[in-house]
Amino acid sequence: MYVHRLTRYYLVGLVITSLISALAVGFFLPRQVVAQDASVTITLGSWDDENGNRRHLAAIEDFQAEYPNIHVEIQPNPGGDWHSRILTLIAAGELPDIYMVDSSYIPLYVESGGLVNLRPFIEGENGFDPEELFYPSVYENGFYKGDPYVLNKDYSTVAVYANRSLFEAAGIELPQEGWTYDDLLDIAMQLTVDANGNNATSPDFDPENIVQYGMDHRGDWWRGFQTTIYSFGSHTISEDGTTLDGYLNSPETIAALEWMQDAVHKYHVAPTNNFILAQPGGVMPLFLEGQIAMVFGMGPWFLSMLEETPGFEYAILPMPHGPGGHHGAVCWAGFGMSPTSEAKDEAWLLLKALATEIGQRHYSEHALSAMPAMMEDKVDHPFWSTFIAEVEYLDPLDDLRNPYYLQCVGTPAGQQITAVLFGEEGANIDAAELVNSLLPEFQQCMDQQGMVESSAEEASS
Amino acid sequence: MTLLTKRFARMSPAARREALTFYVCILPWLLGFIIFVAYPMFRSLYLSFTNYQIGRTPIWIGMANFERLVQDGNFWQSLKVTALYTLGSVPGSTILAIGIAMLLAQKVRFVSVWRTIYFLPSVVSAVAVAVLWSYVFNPEYGLINSLLALVGIKGPGWVTSEDWALPSLIIMSWWVIGGQIVIYLAGLKNIPNEFYEVADIDGAGPWTKFWRITVPMLSPTIFFNLVIGFIGALQVFEGPWILSGGRGGPNRATLTYMMNLYKQGFELGSLGYASALAWVLFVIIIILTALIIRSSSFWVYYEAKR
Numbered sequence: 001m002y003v004h005r006l007t008r009y010y011l012v013g014l015v016i017t018s019l020i021s022a023l024a025v026g027f028f029l030p031r032q033v034v035a036q037d038a039s040v041t042i043t044l045g046s047w048d049d050e051n052g053n054r055r056h057l058a059a060i061e062d063f064q065a066e067y068p069n070i071h072v073e074i075q076p077n078p079g080g081d082w083h084s085r086i087l088t089l090i091a092a093g094e095l096p097d098i099y100m101v102d103s104s105y106i107p108l109y110v111e112s113g114g115l116v117n118l119r120p121f122i123e124g125e126n127g128f129d130p131e132e133l134f135y136p137s138v139y140e141n142g143f144y145k146g147d148p149y150v151l152n153k154d155y156s157t158v159a160v161y162a163n164r165s166l167f168e169a170a171g172i173e174l175p176q177e178g179w180t181y182d183d184l185l186d187i188a189m190q191l192t193v194d195a196n197g198n199n200a201t202s203p204d205f206d207p208e209n210i211v212q213y214g215m216d217h218r219g220d221w222w223r224g225f226q227t228t229i230y231s232f233g234s235h236t237i238s239e240d241g242t243t244l245d246g247y248l249n250s251p252e253t254i255a256a257l258e259w260m261q262d263a264v265h266k267y268h269v270a271p272t273n274n275f276i277l278a279q280p281g282g283v284m285p286l287f288l289e290g291q292i293a294m295v296f297g298m299g300p301w302f303l304s305m306l307e308e309t310p311g312f313e314y315a316i317l318p319m320p321h322g323p324g325g326h327h328g329a330v331c332w333a334g335f336g337m338s339p340t341s342e343a344k345d346e347a348w349l350l351l352k353a354l355a356t357e358i359g360q361r362h363y364s365e366h367a368l369s370a371m372p373a374m375m376e377d378k379v380d381h382p383f384w385s386t387f388i389a390e391v392e393y394l395d396p397l398d399d400l401r402n403p404y405y406l407q408c409v410g411t412p413a414g415q416q417i418t419a420v421l422f423g424e425e426g427a428n429i430d431a432a433e434l435v436n437s438l439l440p441e442f443q444q445c446m447d448q449q450g451m452v453e454s455s456a457e458e459a460s461s
Numbered sequence: 462m463t464l465l466t467k468r469f470a471r472m473s474p475a476a477r478r479e480a481l482t483f484y485v486c487i488l489p490w491l492l493g494f495i496i497f498v499a500y501p502m503f504r505s506l507y508l509s510f511t512n513y514q515i516g517r518t519p520i521w522i523g524m525a526n527f528e529r530l531v532q533d534g535n536f537w538q539s540l541k542v543t544a545l546y547t548l549g550s551v552p553g554s555t556i557l558a559i560g561i562a563m564l565l566a567q568k569v570r571f572v573s574v575w576r577t578i579y580f581l582p583s584v585v586s587a588v589a590v591a592v593l594w595s596y597v598f599n600p601e602y603g604l605i606n607s608l609l610a611l612v613g614i615k616g617p618g619w620v621t622s623e624d625w626a627l628p629s630l631i632i633m634s635w636w637v638i639g640g641q642i643v644i645y646l647a648g649l650k651n652i653p654n655e656f657y658e659v660a661d662i663d664g665a666g667p668w669t670k671f672w673r674i675t676v677p678m679l680s681p682t683i684f685f686n687l688v689i690g691f692i693g694a695l696q697v698f699e700g701p702w703i704l705s706g707g708r709g710g711p712n713r714a715t716l717t718y719m720m721n722l723y724k725q726g727f728e729l730g731s732l733g734y735a736s737a738l739a740w741v742l743f744v745i746i747i748i749l750t751a752l753i754i755r756s757s758s759f760w761v762y763y764e765a766k767r
């Protein structure tokens with residue numbers, strides 16, 4: 001009897017708990033907000049914070065005014081690991097219809113079945129002529145194996161932020177387009193000053209008591225250093241994306257690494273990577289405080305910091321020419337379409353709108369646009385003009401040549417090559433030896449992805 | 462009829478009701494275990510023998526993933542980092558926890574306040590702890606190097622130095638020992654006072670009492686904490702991830718096993734290979750736990766066995 005009663009109470013409790021749980025799950029499940037007269041709702045995945053999403057919302061508002069039967073819902077993911085989230089959503093088959101993509105990940109997302117080839121849409125009824133609309137070098141960063149998968153939202157070219165006051169105090173003229181890495185070193189030595197006021201060209205210069213550095217470096221960020229490598233006349237991977245030997249360890253790549261290594265350890269014009277890593281806010285606060293005279297800036301993102309520092313006089317300098325000429329790497333973000341989208345035609349209309357005038361008029365307020373038409377009023381602007389001019393010198397990114405370049409080469413190379421050579425212990429390390437010792441491991445990492453895929457192909461055939 | 466149904470048929474109605482009640486009561490847990498633990502485990506075991514790239518169908522490749530990890534430099538580096546971390550973290554935190562528990566077992570005023578203070582770090586989120594320590598370890602502005610500079614010592618680079626990054630993580634792990642302290646405190650409270658009184662009468666000193674009474678009587682608690690500690694240390698993730706910015710640097714000095722596994726699975730999308738890594742770690746933990754349990758007969762004292 002007692003057991004019967006207990007069982008009854010327990011079962012009743014279990015049923016009530018299950019009902020409440022089911023109701024709660026249903027209540028808290030994200031619901032799509034569907035406008036009363038909307039025939040289609042599509043989702044836009046964004047990694048932006050509140051400020052970035054304001055621009056998305058403004059673009060969406062303009063888009064919906066033009067296409068009232070298409071409703072757009074943003075799925076924000078600020079501060080989270082966007083790349084891991086996208087991979088998880090690809091696995092789950094729950095990607096947003098349109099979502100933001102970093103160009104480095106395009107090959108991996110394509111190979112994982114997460115992006116739609118946009119060529120049929122671009123060349124189709126609702127398409128456009130990209131040559132009429134976009135800078136070619138920017139547009140092509142959304143390509144993989146010859147096809148477009150992502151259209152650009154905005155991007156960053158590299159230029160040099162220079163402290164104009166320090167230049168004037170040292171009596172140095174601001175360099176112009178055509179200056180070289182030798183000029184850069186020469187100027188950096190004049191602008192590197194110790195506690196006694198001696199610069200790095202002086203025989204009395206004390207490298208242990210530097211109060212002002214002439215320049216910085218990109219530390220362990222491989223993408224930032226790729227600009228220098230390209231300018232020294234090399235890329236780090238073959239065009240077909242299979243081979244690192246002869247590229248990552250080419251004489252030109254080694255020369256680029258040794259140039260910066262000497263800048264840090266031999267000429268003392270740049271701080272060590274350890275010093276840079278120890279700065280909570282990175283190098284820009286040091287730049288604003290006058291402790292670093294020139295900073296390689298990946299993009300115009302520091303404009304607000306400059307504007308918030310009254311009285312700070314700056315100039316934006318073009319990147320110097322290396323032995324291989326004037327070349328640059330780009331940081332690039334865009335929008336791609338999910339293969340699982342059930343409204344691809346409508347999703348394409350949104351994607352096209354965000355990448356062209358409707359979206360670009362909002363995104364270009366604070367960033368570089370792939371559309372020359374959106375940059376017309378900035379071409380002569382003292383801040384924007386140099387970044388825009390750098391578009392002409394962009395090289396195709398090495399990251400786009402292999403789906404695993406970033407994970408197998410880019411990130412490890414930053415950690416194990418540039419961070420080491422430009423770090424405190426890097427003075428006596430032979431750059432060529434270091435690169436050659438690591439190259440087989442990087443190659444193996446890329447090959448192992450391919451090896452396992454080959455095994456799978458053999459198994460399935 | 463199966464053996465189970467035969468047994469069931471032979472049971473009295475009351476026994477049958479009781480058995481049914483049992484199964485109904487454990488059903489929610491059982492379902493949860495099957496769906497969220499057992500199924501994913503065996504699914505990942507299957508996936509470890511496949512090439513499973515995110516977005517594609519898993520394809521059977523036999524032992525290829527396990528052959529690959531033998532040649533994978535990141536696998537060996539992460540194993541080395543994790544082993545060193547474990548060897549530094551677990552013994553160190555055990556010794557500290559026992560020491561602090563012994564202090565907190567004293568009859569002093571406001572001891573409950575002290576116990577709260579020492580337990581507080583354990584309830585702070587691991588992410589918050591790691592962010593806090595990243596400031597403490599900052600080589601230019603951090604608390605430790607600032608204090609060392611006061612006495613004329615130039616502190617190391619801590620998390621920015623290849624040689625000091627892992628010791629930094631180990632030191633950080635010694636901070637969150639509140640849970641262990643509470644367990645050791647309970648263990649200490651269970652040691653009969655008569656043992657110490659008898660030792661006092663026999664003229665035993667503090668160290669003798671510690672080694673001959675406290676440690677043996679506390680050995681079951683130490684054993685439990687060691688097993689839990691080793692399992693936890695081998696799976697460390699949040700601290701190294703936050704302190705290294707998710708990169709495992711400098712130069713892979715803080716690339717732990719779980720970080721490498723996460724990168725393989727969620728940055729490279731190689732879920733099959735990541736599953737293989739997970740199962741290798743599982744086997745390592747099982748072997749280590751079995752060794753500790755096996756060794757316990759030599760050093761763990763259970764009073765009930767007397």
